[in-house]
Amino acid sequence: MKWLxxxxxxxxxxxxxxxxSFIWLLLPLTNNxxxxxxxxxxxxxxxxxxxxYILMTIGGLLTTSHVEFEVSEIDIxxxxxxxxxxxxxxxxxxNFFSEIPxxxxxxxxxxxxxxxxxxxxxxxxxxxxxxxxxxxxIFIFVLGYLLSFTFKLSLAYLSFWFKDIHGLMELVTIIxxxxxxxVMPLPWYPKILQTISNFLPFAYSGYYxxxxxxxxxPLFGLFSIVLIQCVWLGVxxxxxxxxxxxxxxxxxxxxx
Amino acid sequence: xxxxxxxxxxxxxxxxxxxxxxMGSINSFFKxxxxxxxxxxxxxxxxxxxxxxxxxxxxxxxxxxxLKCLSxxxxxxxxxxxxxxxxxxxxxYDFLRSISLVMGQxxxxxxxxxxxxxxxxYKEMYDISDSHFKSSLEELVELLELKxxxxxxxxxxxxxxxxxxxxxxxxxxxxxxxxxDEPTIGLDIVMQQKIRSFVREYNRKFNATILLTSxxxxxxxxxxxxVIIINHGKLLYDGALSDIVSKHTQLKRIxxxxxxxxxxxDLDKVGVVISHDGINSVVEVSKDKAPEMTSYLLxxxxxxxxxxxxxxxxxxxxTIFSSEKV
Numbered sequence: 001m002k003w004l005x006x007x008x009x010x011x012x013x014x015x016x017x018x019x020x021s022f023i024w025l026l027l028p029l030t031n032n033x034x035x036x037x038x039x040x041x042x043x044x045x046x047x048x049x050x051x052x053y054i055l056m057t058i059g060g061l062l063t064t065s066h067v068e069f070e071v072s073e074i075d076i077x078x079x080x081x082x083x084x085x086x087x088x089x090x091x092x093x094x095n096f097f098s099e100i101p102x103x104x105x106x107x108x109x110x111x112x113x114x115x116x117x118x119x120x121x122x123x124x125x126x127x128x129x130x131x132x133x134x135x136x137x138i139f140i141f142v143l144g145y146l147l148s149f150t151f152k153l154s155l156a157y158l159s160f161w162f163k164d165i166h167g168l169m170e171l172v173t174i175i176x177x178x179x180x181x182x183v184m185p186l187p188w189y190p191k192i193l194q195t196i197s198n199f200l201p202f203a204y205s206g207y208y209x210x211x212x213x214x215x216x217x218p219l220f221g222l223f224s225i226v227l228i229q230c231v232w233l234g235v236x237x238x239x240x241x242x243x244x245x246x247x248x249x250x251x252x253x254x255x256x
Numbered sequence: 257x258x259x260x261x262x263x264x265x266x267x268x269x270x271x272x273x274x275x276x277x278x279m280g281s282i283n284s285f286f287k288x289x290x291x292x293x294x295x296x297x298x299x300x301x302x303x304x305x306x307x308x309x310x311x312x313x314x315x316x317x318x319x320x321x322x323l324k325c326l327s328x329x330x331x332x333x334x335x336x337x338x339x340x341x342x343x344x345x346x347x348x349y350d351f352l353r354s355i356s357l358v359m360g361q362x363x364x365x366x367x368x369x370x371x372x373x374x375x376x377x378y379k380e381m382y383d384i385s386d387s388h389f390k391s392s393l394e395e396l397v398e399l400l401e402l403k404x405x406x407x408x409x410x411x412x413x414x415x416x417x418x419x420x421x422x423x424x425x426x427x428x429x430x431x432x433x434x435x436x437d438e439p440t441i442g443l444d445i446v447m448q449q450k451i452r453s454f455v456r457e458y459n460r461k462f463n464a465t466i467l468l469t470s471x472x473x474x475x476x477x478x479x480x481x482x483v484i485i486i487n488h489g490k491l492l493y494d495g496a497l498s499d500i501v502s503k504h505t506q507l508k509r510i511x512x513x514x515x516x517x518x519x520x521x522d523l524d525k526v527g528v529v530i531s532h533d534g535i536n537s538v539v540e541v542s543k544d545k546a547p548e549m550t551s552y553l554l555x556x557x558x559x560x561x562x563x564x565x566x567x568x569x570x571x572x573x574x575t576i577f578s579s580e581k582v
Contacts, residue, residue, distance in 0.1 A: 085329050085347065253330055
């Protein structure tokens with residue numbers, strides 16, 4: 001019940017700042033539109049390319065967590081963490097629920113975007129998803145979000161030790177973009193980068209969720225994605241717990 | 257067993273030091289110098305259930321750091337703390353349901369939403385039953401006269417209203433232990449008085465243990481029988497406020513207004529002349545000689561007005577801070 005109440009409050013807060021989530025929609029959309037133009041100029045098949053980047057935009061909106069800035073800058077460095085540490089509540093889940101309204105709102109925007117594209121530009125988006133696979137695809141998206149969230153939260157915990165991790169966060173964002181197919185589809189990468197990508201969790205957040213949504217992965221493949229996502233989630237949760245347990249001892253609540 | 261016990265508590269911070277200027281920055285780029293700051297340095301005390309204690313000291317004395325350790329916010333460098341049998345830093349949920357930390361300079365309410373929304377969240381967070389929540393909220397709202405602002409966004413409230421709303425939020429679950437860090441800071445005199453009355457009433461009604469830090473000695477004088485004084489992280493005094501006052505009031509000050517000008521030399525035989533402008537004088541005498549000197553002054557000088565005072569508590573505390581001994 002407390003999480004429902006908290007979720008309700010986070011929704012209320014999101015509605016207080018109506019433009020914020022819309023801006024967060026425009027950011028990846030603009031970025032990926034630039035890439036569509038780039039590939040179009042390079043003479044690549046517009047339909048396949050545009051379909052990929054539009055879906056990457058949607059995948060990114062639904063599965064990419066942006067929890068790191070608030071946790072690092074506001075909670076740890078400015079000491080707002082005090083508000084949660086004195087309450088009988090899990091800080092991990094507080095942050096998890098604080099992001100849900102944004103993801104839901106982005107899902108609404110994404111649905112509108114997909115609907116509009118399918119109606120007005122049917123060639124711009126290719127979906128051949130088996131309706132029976134939909135629950136599993138949704139589950140892959142949820143796990144994808146949890147992966148991104150747990151990774152970003154763990155990254156933010158480094159602020160317990162380092163005064164400024166802003167540059168590190170930027171660097172990691174670029175690495176995530178590269179190894180999650182943000183630049184181009186992973187099969188287009190050189191072999192070595194594809195191999196590295198397979199040993200990193202980033203593609204299992206948005207990229208494989210997108211391939212699942214496209215309907216190009218058979219049922220067995222979907223289960224494989226879920227299995228690998230679960231393994232990565234376990235690893236990241238373990239790292240997250242270790243970082244929290246040790247990091248919190250470094251917390252000084254300065255200025256509070 | 258005591259409700260709260262602190263044994264040899266120490267909290268050290270590692271602080272990075274840099275010389276001023278460009279060269280200092282260049283040097284620190286290659287070699288960093290760190291110093292250890294002893295925010296709390298080996299302090300011990302115990303507190304029983306229902307006590308209302310003033311925790312006083314100048315800025316940077318270590319008061320807030322101690323409160324943070326007691327409420328489980330920060331990890332002590334060494335020493336042992338037990339609050340209601342729990343180690344605070346473990347942040348056991350039962351422990352957290354039994355305490356509350358109110359910081360006067362800090363909002364724990366949701367800034368963009370009315371206080372009532374935060375209260376409803378806290379109800380769920382602390383597993384407060386419907387009936388307890390209703391009665392507790394009604395009582396607190398009435399005591400603090402907050403009915404009109406319950407549905408107004410927190411960011412639109414005045415400082416005083418916000419502070420009162422913070423208190424309600426932190427007391428809805430009826431904590432057994434309350435840590436109040438500067439609860440009256442920035443408030444006007446009327447509001448300070450209201451908060452003090454409320455704290456006193458809460459302590460009396462719920463037999464709650466309250467540890468209060470404040471820069472306003474009026475808060476401490478009005479509310480606390482026992483005070484703990486710390487400075488530079490060290491405990492200087494732990495005992496009754498009245499004891500420390502009487503220990504430091506071996507002298508009395510006689511303030512006199514004369515009808516006509518009197519020479520300063522005439523007053524030297526009365527005591528130590530603190531100030532004298534011919535008409536107005538302040539003379540310090542030992543406590544046991546005060547009655548004798550008062551009657552001497554009245555019988556030998558043209559006195560228009562005369563008052564005998566003890567040093568102000570603020571002066572006593574200030575003396576203790578500067579001399580670092582009680």
